[in-house]
Amino acid sequence: MVVLVGIAACQDDPAPTAPSDASPTLSTPQSAKQSKTYLISFAESAPGDLAARLASAGGNVKKINREAGVASVESDAADFAQRAGAIQGVEGVGQDRVVQWVDPNERFVDAGETPGGSGAGAASIGDNEVLFGIQWAPKSIHAPEAWDLGARGNGVRVAVLDGGLNAAHQDLAGSVDVACSASMVAGLNFNQDVGTFSHATHVAGIVAAQDDGLGTIGVAPGATIMGVKVLNGGTGTFGDVIEGILYAADPSATPGKENCARADVINMSLGSTFIPTKEDKELLKALDRATKFADKHGVTVIASAGNAAVDLDEEKKAVTIPAMSARVLAISATGPVGFALGATNFTRPASYTNFGKALVELGGPGGDGVLPGNDVCTLPLPGFGTITNFCWAFDLVISPGSLTGNGYFFAAGTSMSAPAVAGVAALIIEKNGGSITPSQVQAALRQSADDLGKPGKDEFYGHGFVNALRAVQ
Numbered sequence: 147m148v149v150l151v152g153i154a155a156c157q158d159d160p161a162p163t164a165p166s167d168a169s170p171t172l173s174t175p176q177s178a179k180q181s182k183t184y185l186i187s188f189a190e191s192a193p194g195d196l197a198a199r200l201a202s203a204g205g206n207v208k209k210i211n212r213e214a215g216v217a218s219v220e221s222d223a224a225d226f227a228q229r230a231g232a233i234q235g236v237e238g239v240g241q242d243r244v245v246q247w248v249d250p251n252e253r254f255v256d257a258g259e260t261p262g263g264s265g266a267g268a269a270s271i272g273d274n275e276v277l278f279g280i281q282w283a284p285k286s287i288h289a290p291e292a293w294d295l296g297a298r299g300n301g302v303r304v305a306v307l308d309g310g311l312n313a314a315h316q317d318l319a320g321s322v323d324v325a326c327s328a329s330m331v332a333g334l335n336f337n338q339d340v341g342t343f344s345h346a347t348h349v350a351g352i353v354a355a356q357d358d359g360l361g362t363i364g365v366a367p368g369a370t371i372m373g374v375k376v377l378n379g380g381t382g383t384f385g386d387v388i389e390g391i392l393y394a395a396d397p398s399a400t401p402g403k404e405n406c407a408r409a410d411v412i413n414m415s416l417g418s419t420f421i422p423t424k425e426d427k428e429l430l431k432a433l434d435r436a437t438k439f440a441d442k443h444g445v446t447v448i449a450s451a452g453n454a455a456v457d458l459d460e461e462k463k464a465v466t467i468p469a470m471s472a473r474v475l476a477i478s479a480t481g482p483v484g485f486a487l488g489a490t491n492f493t494r495p496a497s498y499t500n501f502g503k504a505l506v507e508l509g510g511p512g513g514d515g516v517l518p519g520n521d522v523c524t525l526p527l528p529g530f531g532t533i534t535n536f537c538w539a540f541d542l543v544i545s546p547g548s549l550t551g552n553g554y555f556f557a558a559g560t561s562m563s564a565p566a567v568a569g570v571a572a573l574i575i576e577k578n579g580g581s582i583t584p585s586q587v588q589a590a591l592r593q594s595a596d597d598l599g600k601p602g603k604d605e606f607y608g609h610g611f612v613n614a615l616r617a618v619q
Contacts, residue, residue, distance in 0.1 A: 183208070183242040184227060185385055185432040186217040192235025203229035211392055214439035216432050218242075218385050240384075240428025247387075247416035248309075248380030248561070249453070254343045254547070255539040255556040260361045260530075271367070274359040276530045277554065281362055282485050283352070283511035283543045283566060286492035288615035289365050292573055297618045299366025299572035301580065304353050305394035305409035305445075306565075307387065308346035308416060309380065310339030311373035315347055316552045317355035317362060318371065326397055326406035327373035330386040336375040344549040345380070346373065348557055349415045351545035352565040353572070361554060362545055365569025365614060368576070372397075372409055377416060384429045387416070387468070388436040391447075395440040410575050411587075412440055413568040414449040414474075415561035419456055419466040419500060430465070434472040441473035446575075446584040448568045450560035451476045451500045458502035459605060466500055475588055476505050478606060479512025479563040486523035486540035493598055495606045499560055506608035507588075508595055510566040513542040513558030567591065570614045577618050590617060 186200065193199060196217070197207045204223030211217070215237075219230070227239045260276040271293045272278050284290065303323070313322035313336075327336040339346070350371045355364035376382050376390035397406035422430060440447050452466040469476035479496040482489045495501070496514045517538035524534040535556070543562040547555030574590045575582055582590075594617040595610025603609050 181220045181222040183383075183385060184219045184221060184230065185240050185242055185388065185429055186219055186230060186236060187238040187428070187431040187435050188215050188217065189235045189237055190215070192233070196233065196235070199233050200230055203233065205230060209389070211439070214392055215435045216388060216392070218389070238428040238431035240425050240432065242383050242385045243426070243429060244381055244383050245418050246381050247377055247418055248345055255535060255542065257533070257535065257544055257554040257556055259552050259554065271357050272363050274357070275361060275363045276359070276527060277362045277533070277544055279527045280525055280533060280540055280544055282482065282492055283513070283562070284363065284365055286511045287365070287566060287570065287612050289569070292614040292618045295618055297573040297576065297614070298368030299354065299569065299576050300368035302366065302369045302411065302572040302575045303372055303407060303409045304366070304369050304411045304413060304568055304572055305372040305374050306346055306350045306353065307374045307376050307390045307394065307412060307414045308349055309377040310334070310337050310344060310375055310549060311346040311350055311371070312344050312546070312549055313337055313373060315351070315546045315548065316360050317351055317358065317546045318347070321354050321356055321369070322350070322371045322373055326403060328393055328397070328400070328403065329375035330389045330393065331375050331378050331382065334375065334378060336373045338375070339549055340379045342549055343547055343555055345415070345561065346375070347549065348545045348547040348555055349413060349561060349565045351547070352543065352562060353413065353569045355546060361552070365566055366572035369569070369572045384433060388432055391436040391440050395443040395445045408443055409445055410580065411568050411571050412445050412447045413565050414447070414468050415564045417450055417452050417466055417469055419452045419454040419464060421463045422465055430467060430471070433468060437468065437471045437473050441584050444584065446571050446587045447474045448564050448571065449474050449476055450564040451478045451506055453498040453559050454500055455498050456500045457605070458500060458505040460502070466505060470505060473584065475507045475567070475591070476608070477560060477564040477567045478506045478509045478608065479558070479560045480509055480611065481512055481514030481558060482541050483514060483517050484537070484541070486525055486537045493611050496558070499606070501605045503603055503605050503608070506605065508567055508591060508609055509598070509607040509611045510563030511543065512560050512563035515539070515542055515558050517541055567612050570612050570617050573614055573618050
C-alpha cells in the first residue's frame with residue numbers, strides 16, 4: 147500500500163478513520179452471464195480425484211496445488227459453488243474478486259535522475275551514494291552500522307509481489323533475477339505496467355538498491371530480487387496474488403522455471419482494508435492456504451499494514467489483507483515531520499498507518515507528508531551538489547521508481563516500511579547462512595527491535611521498531 151504526494155498537491159487528503167461497510171474496494175470481475183473464476187480451498191482429506199469431482203460439479207480446473215490446498219476453477223454453472231462445496235474435504239469456495247490493492251489516485255514526487263557524477267571512489271558503503279544524504283529511512287533503523295559489520299544480504303532472495311518492475315534501473319540492474327521473475331497477470335510481462343511511477347521498483351530499491359555509487363542504497367544491497375507481477379495499475383485478483391505467493395515459494399514447479407530457486411523472503415507492499423462478506427471469507431481461506439504454504443517452504447512473508455488509519459482493535463469486523471493472513475508479519479509505518487528543516491523524529495507513527503495489536507507485528511520507516519505548506523527546501527548531497535524539492539517531500543522515502551530509465555521518486559506508505567523490514571530479514575538470513583526458519587527470522591526481528599511506545603507489544607509498533615544493527619549482532 148502507498149500514500150503518494152504529488153507536485154500539485156498542498157497536502158495529503160484526510161485519511162479515513164474507519165472502513166466502509168460497503169467494502170468499496172471489491173468488485174466482481176465478470177458479469178453473471180460469463181464464466182466465473184472460483185478459488186477453492188481444501189484439506190489434505192480431499193479425495194485424490196478432486197479435479198475430476200470439480201469437473202463433475204461443472205467446473206474447468208485451471209490450476210490446482212495439492213500441497214497448498216488451493217485450486218482455481220472456472221464455471222458458468224449457477225450452482226457450482228454449492229456443488230463444489232459439498233465435495234469431501236473442500237473448506238471454501240469463493241468467486242474471485244478484483245481488488246484495488248494500491249490507491250488508484252496515488253500521487254508522487256518525481257525526484258528526477260541523480261544530479262550527475264559517481265561516488266564509486268568513496269571510502270564507505272552508503273556514503274558513496276549520490277542520494278544517501280537524504281536517505282533518512284535506512285539510517286533510522288541503523289542499517290549503516292549493520293553494513294559496517296559486513297551485513298549485505300548476499301545470497302538471499304527477496305520476491306517483490308507487486309506491479310511491473312524495472313529490472314534495468316541503474317540501482318537494480320544485475321540484482322534482479324530476470325530469468326526467475328514472472329508475471330501472474332495474463333498477457334503481461336513482469337516488467338510491464340501503466341504510468342511512469344513504478345511502485346514495484348520503488349519497493350525493490352528499498353530492499354536491495356546496490357552499493358554502486360550512483361543513487362540510493364537498499365537495506366540489503368547484496369540481496370537478489372525476484373519480480374513477481376500480481377498487479378497492473380494497482381489492481382489485481384485474489385487469484386493472481388495467491389498464485390504469486392505459490393510461485394515465489396516454489397517456482398521450480400512452474401514449466402520453464404525448473405531451475406529457479408525459491409525466495410527466502412516475500413514482500414507484499416499491497417493490501418486492502420474492508421469488512422468481509424461471507425463470500426469474501428471464502429477467499430480469505432484460500433489466501434491463508436497460500437501464505438501457510440510459503441511458510442512451510444521456508445519463506446518469511448512480510449506485508450504492509452495498510453494506509454487507512456484504521457484501529458483494527460476497535461474495528462473488530464474489519465480485516466487488512468494480506469497483512470492479517472496466516473504466518474504474515476504486518477508492518478506499520480513511521481515518518482518524520484520536517485526532516486529538511488532538521489527534524490529527526492523518524493520513529494513518529496505515520497498519520498495514515500493502520501494500527502492495533504491485532505494487526506501490527508513491527509514498525510518500519512515509511513515516511514509521511516504532513517508538513518504544512520509548499521515551501522521549497524534545498525538540501526546538500528555531500529560530494530555531489532544539492533537537491534531542491536518541497537520541504538515536505540523530504541519526509542517521504544526516496545528510492546528508484548521509474549518504470550523505464552533511471553529516475554527516483556519520493557513516496558510514503560506502509561508500502562515503504564514493509565520492504566525496509568524485508569531488507570533486515572535478508573540480513574538476518576545471510577548471517578545464518580540460510581539455515582534459519584521463518585519462525586526464527588520472525589523471532590530475531592522481534593527480539594532485536596527497539597521497544598517503543600507502550601512497553602511490550604503495542605498498537606503502533608507491535609513488538610518494536612526494526613533495528614538492523616541489533617538484528618545482525
